[in-house]
Amino acid sequence: MRPIRIPLFSIILFLLTCQLSLAQAKEPVADKIINFPTSFLNKVQNKYANIEDRLTKQTEKYLMRLAKREKRLKKKMAKVDSAAAEQTFGDVDAQYGKMLAAVRTDSLPLKKGSGAYIPMIDSVKTSLAFLDKNNAMLGQGKEVTDKLKGSVSQVNQLQSRLQQSEQVKAFIQQRKQQIKSSLSKFSSVPKGIMNDFTDFNKEAYYYSAQLKEYKEMLNDPDKMVQKGLSLLNKLPAFTQFIKQNSELASLFRLPDNYGTPQSLAGLQTRSQVQQQIQSQLSGAGPNAQQYLQQNLQAAQSQLNQLKDKVNKLGGSGSGDMDLPDFKPNNQRTKSFWQRLEYGSNIQTAKNNFFPTTTDLGMSVGYKLTDKSVVGVGASYKMGWGKDIKNIVISTQGLGLRSYMDVKLKGSFYASGGFEYNYQPISGDSLSSTSAMNWKDVSSWQQSGLVGISKIISIKSKFFKKTKLQLMWDVLSYQQVPRTQPVKFRVGYNF
Numbered sequence: 067m068r069p070i071r072i073p074l075f076s077i078i079l080f081l082l083t084c085q086l087s088l089a090q091a092k093e094p095v096a097d098k099i100i101n102f103p104t105s106f107l108n109k110v111q112n113k114y115a116n117i118e119d120r121l122t123k124q125t126e127k128y129l130m131r132l133a134k135r136e137k138r139l140k141k142k143m144a145k146v147d148s149a150a151a152e153q154t155f156g157d158v159d160a161q162y163g164k165m166l167a168a169v170r171t172d173s174l175p176l177k178k179g180s181g182a183y184i185p186m187i188d189s190v191k192t193s194l195a196f197l198d199k200n201n202a203m204l205g206q207g208k209e210v211t212d213k214l215k216g217s218v219s220q221v222n223q224l225q226s227r228l229q230q231s232e233q234v235k236a237f238i239q240q241r242k243q244q245i246k247s248s249l250s251k252f253s254s255v256p257k258g259i260m261n262d263f264t265d266f267n268k269e270a271y272y273y274s275a276q277l278k279e280y281k282e283m284l285n286d287p288d289k290m291v292q293k294g295l296s297l298l299n300k301l302p303a304f305t306q307f308i309k310q311n312s313e314l315a316s317l318f319r320l321p322d323n324y325g326t327p328q329s330l331a332g333l334q335t336r337s338q339v340q341q342q343i344q345s346q347l348s349g350a351g352p353n354a355q356q357y358l359q360q361n362l363q364a365a366q367s368q369l370n371q372l373k374d375k376v377n378k379l380g381g382s383g384s385g386d387m388d389l390p391d392f393k394p395n396n397q398r399t400k401s402f403w404q405r406l407e408y409g410s411n412i413q414t415a416k417n418n419f420f421p422t423t424t425d426l427g428m429s430v431g432y433k434l435t436d437k438s439v440v441g442v443g444a445s446y447k448m449g450w451g452k453d454i455k456n457i458v459i460s461t462q463g464l465g466l467r468s469y470m471d472v473k474l475k476g477s478f479y480a481s482g483g484f485e486y487n488y489q490p491i492s493g494d495s496l497s498s499t500s501a502m503n504w505k506d507v508s509s510w511q512q513s514g515l516v517g518i519s520k521i522i523s524i525k526s527k528f529f530k531k532t533k534l535q536l537m538w539d540v541l542s543y544q545q546v547p548r549t550q551p552v553k554f555r556v557g558y559n560f
Contacts, residue, residue, distance in 0.1 A: 106294035107213040110190055113288065114217075114224045120401075121227055121280055125169050125234055128273040132238060133162035135266040139245065142259050146252070154248040165237055174230040182232070183313065186285045187225065189295055192312045194218045196304050224284075231277055238270045264392070271390045272398055279399045397433045405433040407441075411535070411557035415550060417453075423462050424448050427555075429469070437473035442466075447489065463489035469515075477521040481535055485513040514541040515553065533557040 136158045143151035168174045194217055201211065245263060249255050287295070298304045309315055397405050413425040429443030445465035451458035469483035488510050517537035524532040535555040542551040 105290050107194075107210075107217045109288060109290040109294075110194070111213070111217045111220045113291070114220045117280055117283060118220070118224045118227050121231060121277075122169065124273075124276050125231055126166060128238075128269060128276070129162055129166050129169070129234065131269050132241070132266065132273075133158055135262060135269060136162075136241065136245075139259060139262045139266065142256070142262065143248075146256065146259070150248060150251070154245060165234065169230065169234065172226070172230070174233050176226060176229050182228075182281065184228075184281055184284050185314075186287055187221065188313045189308075190287075190291065191218075191221050191225075192308045193295060193298055193304070194221065195311060196298070196307045199307075200303070228277075228281075235274055235277060238273060242267065242270050267390070268392060271394060275394065275396070276399045395435045397435055400433075407431045407433065407439065407559055409441075409443075409533075409557050409559040411533075411555045413553055413555045420453050421450050422452075423450065425465065427465070427467065429467065431469075431471075439471045440469070442468050445485075445487075447487075463487060466510075471519060474518075479519040479521070481515070481517050481519045481537065483513075483515040483537075485515065486510040487513060511545050511549070512541050513539045513549075515539055517553075519557075529558040529560050531559045533559065 136155055140151050140155040140158060143154065194214065198214055198218065201214070245266070249259070249263065407430070409429045409431065411427045411429070413427070414421045415423045425445045425447050427443050427445035429441050431439040431441030433439050443466075445467060447461070447463035447465065449458070449460040449462040451460075465485055465487040467483060467485045469481065471479045471481050473479050515537040517535060519533050519535045522532050522534060533556070535553075535557060537553045537555065539549065539551050539553060542549050
């Protein structure tokens, strides 16, 4: 039997074919890694456009409010000293009108590198620059290319708007200091003027707090943006790109030969520094070492004091180094939807340890301040039957609720509410609108509740907090048939 011989050329051709097949098989994996451009770009553009629009409207609103406060202050100060009022305020409408016009036309002059550093904007902007440079990964479709350009433009516009807002804040602070300096020259300032100046300070503080709120929103990415960035981070090319092109990298750029002996050329060694210190101390006398140590301790103490002051002022990243002279309401800078809290609660009535009815309630509350909430809700009353031997689930009634919670101390709240409860004679009457008499208010029993609530630290995946309520129905004695005066409810907020 003759041996089979395979030409060398055939073997090489076979290996090349296998290599090409493997390369083609790997291409879909790369496509899967970044197979999200449209959703990623849409999320970036929509979120940043929304924040820019809200920031512009809030800036205009606060400028108009502050202009109104200043005109009122000027009018009252003119009654005390007209010359000082004119010198302090000048033409209020002209100055605020100029600032408003610049905000609306986006024409405030910007300084390069101005504005606070926001990590998430840096990450998103760098990722868009990477995708723009490597647009072959996104495909050659015109729609995707346009969305990429639109996203890049939107990020730049938002950064510009944030820098302009910082200039508006500086303008407000300047006006505030100017008014404060002028008022300090009076030996006795009328109470009405001080009250208006306090209102002016509040508006100025809340504008700074509003800017801080938007920056925190920008640092909180939604799931799609977070997923897009995490997928890009799996690419070695992107990690290298972000090290060289991000804003943070430009602030702390390292030399190309970092980590090599050549990068240490010209730098003083530790021994040289120690030798220089010893030579300086030897010429200062025998107590030089002790004197140096005392100075170092004093310097460390001053640094700790400055650190504590910065922390109390909100940190260096807050952008607001002015302590308010009032108790701020943190809810004021939040949107309407952010101030809503949703909840549910359960209340059970028993007869000889057997639950006869259970009220299942749902509510929505609006946070007036950090310590007070008002809300409305509805409830459904479900019956369980007479006893454990005769369990019959039935409909026993409906309810409409209103409530208010005010924080007392710690986790305790004073609670109150007014409710209307409809409880027909039998569950079958609920199936007939004529039997229910919805329009007859007398068919609904009234409840006036006062009591105390406590928030306990029991959380779950769905619930943010658990609330226990002990309430007294002050109108229960007027109801026929009389209902239980004391109500215990367990509530869950989500």
